[in-house]
Amino acid sequence: MAYFIQQLINGLTLGAIYGLIAIGYTMVYGIIGMINFAHGEIYMIGAFLAIISYLVFGDMGIVSIPILLMGMLVISMIFTAAYGWTVERLAYRPLRGSFRLAPLISAIGMSIALQNYVQISQGARVKPIQPVVQGGFQLFTQGGFAVQITYLQIVIWVLTTALMVGFTYLITQTSLGRQQRACEQDRKMASLIGVNVDRTISLTFVLGAALAAVAGLITTLYYGVIDFYVGFLAGMKAFTAAVLGGIGSLPGAMLGGLMIGLIEAFWSAYFTIEYKDVATFGILVLVLIFKPTGFLGKPEVEKV
Amino acid sequence: MADTVIDTKKPGLMVGWLDLGAMLKECVITALLSAVLFLPFIALHADTGGSGGLVIETRWDSWAWFVLAAFVGRALLVVWRENPSSRTRDMLAKTVVTPVGGFFRKNMVAIGLVALVLAVLFPISPFGNRYSVDVATTWMIYIMLGWGLNIVVGLAGLLDLGYVAFYAVGAYSYALLSQTFGWSFWVCLPLAGVFAAFFGVILGFPVLRLRGDYLAIVTLGFGEIIRVILLNWYNVTNGPDGISGIERPTLFGLEFGRNAAEGGTTFHDFFGLEYSTMYRVVFLFYLILALAVLTNLFTQRIRKLPVGRAWEALREDEIACRSLGMNPTNIKLSAFALGAMFGGFAGSFFATRQGFISPESFTFIESAVILAIVVLGGMGSQIGVVIAAFFLIVLPEMAREFEQYRMLVFGAAMVAVMVWRPRGLLSYRDPTILFSKITGRKSTGREHQA
Numbered sequence: 001m002a003y004f005i006q007q008l009i010n011g012l013t014l015g016a017i018y019g020l021i022a023i024g025y026t027m028v029y030g031i032i033g034m035i036n037f038a039h040g041e042i043y044m045i046g047a048f049l050a051i052i053s054y055l056v057f058g059d060m061g062i063v064s065i066p067i068l069l070m071g072m073l074v075i076s077m078i079f080t081a082a083y084g085w086t087v088e089r090l091a092y093r094p095l096r097g098s099f100r101l102a103p104l105i106s107a108i109g110m111s112i113a114l115q116n117y118v119q120i121s122q123g124a125r126v127k128p129i130q131p132v133v134q135g136g137f138q139l140f141t142q143g144g145f146a147v148q149i150t151y152l153q154i155v156i157w158v159l160t161t162a163l164m165v166g167f168t169y170l171i172t173q174t175s176l177g178r179q180q181r182a183c184e185q186d187r188k189m190a191s192l193i194g195v196n197v198d199r200t201i202s203l204t205f206v207l208g209a210a211l212a213a214v215a216g217l218i219t220t221l222y223y224g225v226i227d228f229y230v231g232f233l234a235g236m237k238a239f240t241a242a243v244l245g246g247i248g249s250l251p252g253a254m255l256g257g258l259m260i261g262l263i264e265a266f267w268s269a270y271f272t273i274e275y276k277d278v279a280t281f282g283i284l285v286l287v288l289i290f291k292p293t294g295f296l297g298k299p300e301v302e303k304v
Numbered sequence: 305m306a307d308t309v310i311d312t313k314k315p316g317l318m319v320g321w322l323d324l325g326a327m328l329k330e331c332v333i334t335a336l337l338s339a340v341l342f343l344p345f346i347a348l349h350a351d352t353g354g355s356g357g358l359v360i361e362t363r364w365d366s367w368a369w370f371v372l373a374a375f376v377g378r379a380l381l382v383v384w385r386e387n388p389s390s391r392t393r394d395m396l397a398k399t400v401v402t403p404v405g406g407f408f409r410k411n412m413v414a415i416g417l418v419a420l421v422l423a424v425l426f427p428i429s430p431f432g433n434r435y436s437v438d439v440a441t442t443w444m445i446y447i448m449l450g451w452g453l454n455i456v457v458g459l460a461g462l463l464d465l466g467y468v469a470f471y472a473v474g475a476y477s478y479a480l481l482s483q484t485f486g487w488s489f490w491v492c493l494p495l496a497g498v499f500a501a502f503f504g505v506i507l508g509f510p511v512l513r514l515r516g517d518y519l520a521i522v523t524l525g526f527g528e529i530i531r532v533i534l535l536n537w538y539n540v541t542n543g544p545d546g547i548s549g550i551e552r553p554t555l556f557g558l559e560f561g562r563n564a565a566e567g568g569t570t571f572h573d574f575f576g577l578e579y580s581t582m583y584r585v586v587f588l589f590y591l592i593l594a595l596a597v598l599t600n601l602f603t604q605r606i607r608k609l610p611v612g613r614a615w616e617a618l619r620e621d622e623i624a625c626r627s628l629g630m631n632p633t634n635i636k637l638s639a640f641a642l643g644a645m646f647g648g649f650a651g652s653f654f655a656t657r658q659g660f661i662s663p664e665s666f667t668f669i670e671s672a673v674i675l676a677i678v679v680l681g682g683m684g685s686q687i688g689v690v691i692a693a694f695f696l697i698v699l700p701e702m703a704r705e706f707e708q709y710r711m712l713v714f715g716a717a718m719v720a721v722m723v724w725r726p727r728g729l730l731s732y733r734d735p736t737i738l739f740s741k742i743t744g745r746k747s748t749g750r751e752h753q754a
Contacts, residue, residue: 034517035517035520035521048344048345048350049344051350051358052344052348052350052360053344055348055350055358055359055360056348056360059360079340079341079343079344082337082340082341083341086337086341090719090723091719091722091723094723095722095723095726098722098726099726100517101461101463101517101520102722102726103722104463104517104520105463105675105679105718105722106718106719106722106723108465108672108675108715108718109676109714109715109716109717109718109719109722110715110719111715112669112672112711112712112714112715112718113711113712113714113715113716113718113719114715115711115715116708116709116711116712116715117345117712118345119708120708120709120712121345121346121349122345122349122350123349123350123351123352125352127350127358128357128358129357129358130357232668236521236524236525236528239521243518272536274532274535274536275532275536277528277529277532278528278529278532278533281525281526281528281529282529284521284522284525285510285511285522285525285526288511288514288518288522289510289511289513289514292514292518
């Protein structure tokens with residue numbers, strides 16, 4: 001039981017990361033109907049920015065942990081958002097109205113290019129950092145197994161929850177969110193009533209990238225080590241999460257992220273850790289075959 | 305009112321057709337954006353310090369160069385875009401067939417034959433030293449993989465991101481069959497193709513009903529699953545250590561080693577020649593050449609059969625095909641299986657050539673390279689694959705010092721081709737069968753694929 005609860009805690013933390021990335025996939029899919037294959041790379045860039053900003057703040061002599069965390073958060077969100085915007089502008093916007101697979105191929109190219117850009121500019125070796133937030137407390141002990149929650153996990157949950165609340169407010173209550181949802185429903189109609197569609201799509205990418213940056217920051221803090229290749233697998237899993245929750249649905253993305261995180265944690269705990277990626281991909285395949293709309297998604301009607 | 309608004313935006317300093325003010329504005333914005341983007345990655349570098357921890361290293365000069373390059377690049381782009389007499393731009397924007405593509409299209413058969421003769425003569429020509437034949441062999445492998453994937457991506461329009469899985473299946477099935485049962489390459493080659501095709505059917509059957517982009521992701525997932533299984537199934541695949549000592553192919557029972565195995569004869573003994581490692585290299589080259597030509601001929605022929613036409617029809621409009629009573633799943637499945645089969649052939653050739661295989665050789669990057677060859681060459685174009693494979697495989701091989709930039713350039717080139725020429729550099733998409741404009745008759749001439 002204790003072991004189970006510990007895995008639950010770990011799985012929820014992992015799920016928060018996947019959920020944050022999955023939102024980026026699901027929003028972009030909702031608005032322009034493409035799989036933003038480069039989104040995993042955007043997340044990886046966010047993780048690198050977290051490390052670089054951590055080092056820069058360290059050089060500046062900032063030691064207060066809350067200030068350090070806030071600084072890392074803001075810096076990585078801003079710069080990653082800039083990358084998200086640029087990717088959309090360079091690789092996707094010129095392809096509106098091209099054939100269906102063109103944006104996907106372009107996105108794959110962008111993903112390869114970004115991965116190698118970071119590899120060349122920052123080196124291929126893994127980047128380790130010291131734990132920033134240390135310590136934790138024991139919930140209870142049972143049969144010699146202590147269930148622990150680290151302070152970092154609490155920080156991650158609070159941060160993710162706050163972001164989700166803020167994000168939901170942004171999408172449901174503000175005019176910006178209304179425009180975003182309008183474009184999602186019908187781009188042509190939205191442009192006819194004066195919504196700047198291009199700007200809204202750009203903004204979608206910016207928001208998705210900012211959330212992916214937070215996921216990157218969390219990864220950096222939680223695992224303490226990243227390399228240029230982290231984006232590929234995490235991106236795939238987050239995409240699985242988005243599909244599982246129902247692509248196009250924001251709560252679905254978060255739900256799917258949590259489920260993938262839990263599945264992965266429990267699979268590693270109770271089955272073989274080597275095959276945990278196979279488990280995720282297997283879920284992706286099964287969901288796409290048997291329930292392509294996911295849990296909270298709307299069925300897609302193909303119109304001629 | 306609206307008119308005056310437009311009028312107030314008066315052109316700045318005009319030099320001929322070029323609005324310098326607007327251009328400068330664009331360039332400055334680009335430079336500022338690139339300054340922001342490059343700041344954390346180019347100007348700052350998280351380097352591993354002496355104590356093992358990370359330290360920040362600054363590279364302000366290269367940052368400045370990058371920003372300057374962005375400024376100049378944008379300026380050149382504006383000039384190119386605004387120039388009223390820019391022929392390349394109009395060509396990219398308007399024409400379906402580039403002059404180069406048109407040239408290839410008209411002289412298809414001749415070019416193909418010349419290329420084939422050149423390829424056959426290559427190993428015995430003065431250029432045919434050990435290294436160059438080796439590189440050419442690698443080139444041919446990728447041409448064959450590109451042609452195999454072209455059936456799936458170019459003809460049937462299914463984006464397969466896990467093609468390398470079939471390559472792996474072919475390689476491992478040859479290696480395992482030959483090591484377990486001691487079967488020769490020639491027995492295993494067709495079996496490897498059959499196995500790969502079988503995998504193609506198994507993997508394809510449940511997922512081919514999915515829409516294009518979902519299919520792409522699922523095939524990517526399958527590719528990864530197969531790689532992870534190869535990596536972890538120690539008892540059979542020997543895990544990350546791979547399989548070594550894979551048997552080399554023989555020419556009608558003649559071996560290419562220095563000494564023949566028990567009861568065998570070596571090639572050089574049989575023909576009374578001096579022993580040279582070159583014979584095997586040349587033999588392998590001819591072998592892959594034959595396999596690749598087989599792939600090409602097969603594709604050319606099958607395009608004219610009902611199933612080949614069905615692939616192309618399905619690529620253009622699935623709904624129309626379904627309403628005409630075609631079964632999309634079966635048609636796609638045949639494309640998937642045939643593409644996989646050629647991947648399997650290429651895989652077993654790869655295994656026998658290297659003598660060693662490990663899961664390392666079958667990563668997603670490999671799939672991406674093959675896809676890049678098909679996409680850059682022009683989907684559905686046969687000669688495009690040859691040329692793209694030259695740029696993507698042979699050139700990087702010759703310029704080894706730029707090795708690390710190879711994938712960066714691939715990625716950027718894929719984006720650029722999609723933006724400027726979504727159908728690929730040499731491509732045009734004629735249907736295989738056309739109604740001729742003048743007579744209305746069916747023309748079955750040479751206007752198919754480049």
